[in-house]
Amino acid sequence: MSENIDKFELILSSSRKLIEEIGFSSLTMDKVAQKAGIAKGTVYLYFKDKDDLLEKVLSTGFEKMFERIKNRVAVENRVIDKLGALISENINHIYENRYFFKTIFLDEVNVVFLKKKSKESFNLRRKRYSDFIGDIIKSGAESGEFVSGLNPAKSGYMLVSLIKTAAIYNFLSERFEPTPEMIENDTKEILNLFLHGISVK
Amino acid sequence: MSENIDKFELILSSSRKLIEEIGFSSLTMDKVAQKAGIAKGTVYLYFKDKDDLLEKVLSTGFEKMFERIKNRVAVENRVIDKLGALISENINHIYENRYFFKTIFLDEVNVVFLKKKSKESFNLRRKRYSDFIGDIIKSGAESGEFVSGLNPAKSGYMLVSLIKTAAIYNFLSERFEPTPEMIENDTKEILNLFLHGISVK
């Protein structure tokens, strides 16, 4: 019985290690079995199929992280301290599992591309756009409108991700036919968040 | 000669349409050929392989968007207006190509999962975390610390994406062994951006 639990955990941890090494897109059941030092058929005794295995890899990871963040946040009393604790705990968790998250975060490119070259040009485009925004931000910092000490390129990435996230939020909320007003509103909202944040002045 | 260019464009646009309908992860060369009403072999006369085709689908789309945004931004003089124009133009572009972008943005889940059920639980976890943050933000809005009129859940998504983006930025910059100070710095930076933005007060 306890043997079973061990094997279940063994397969999970082997999968996690493999994902760190080769990414989701190259993960195969054969490799998982090999990594765990067991036969492929055995994997299917503990997991319904590949989908089930990956779902469990991600869900157990998430639950661990969420639990940790909730506990840390509960200690703080003031709202801003809660947010600070949350961010810090989240970043720490990402870094402690950095190879896993690196794969998770960057593997999105692998959905689409099979070859290194295309991945590189994908990242290059992302960089070109962020740098373009970075230049605008830089000139704002030089004119004294924006705070000094900003990393312009990084801030560019941040703005791009805010725009993308707003779109994803709308897509997930089934908002597909936006009126011009809605778009104007979204624009204002993102610009405002990026320029002034959510605090009252 | 002009026939060739037409077929090249035909394959590109058929691929784009297909991606809108079924996503990257289900795209096959057979389906592309069928959609374009040509033989599979013909696709390989215009594109080296699948990777080449997808790379060109994405790069042409990006160049179009980037050109458009650059032109629009160039019209404005003040930095803040430039940023506003950029955001607005970017959002507009996303909405005009909404089905394509919906797939691009949400297909990241498909890297990992094959079945609908797992995708749903993935989105559910994302929502649970954002809602948790949303609750904190809500209490901050109620106490008057944060601006009113915020959508807490959406703001939660925004914060999560800022954290994620900061990590991606570090990963892309090959920063894998962060000191505690670097993590503390990142935390402050994100919290500060989220609370106060990049403008000077």
Added chain:
DNA sequence: TTGAATTATGACTTTTAAGTCAGTATAATA
């Protein structure tokens, strides 16, 4: 100790999709 139940194995089957290429149709040229 033995035989029933449980767990494990890995060769095999099946599926899916990328990529090829010999043959066919169409267009260009002499």
Added chain:
DNA sequence: TATTATACTGACTTAAAAGTCATAATTCAA
């Protein structure tokens, strides 16, 4: 019109990986 060059076709080959299952090893219980 005949010949060459170019463009197109889709059945076929190849490859990769998911999932199965008859058989073997191990554990457990009487």
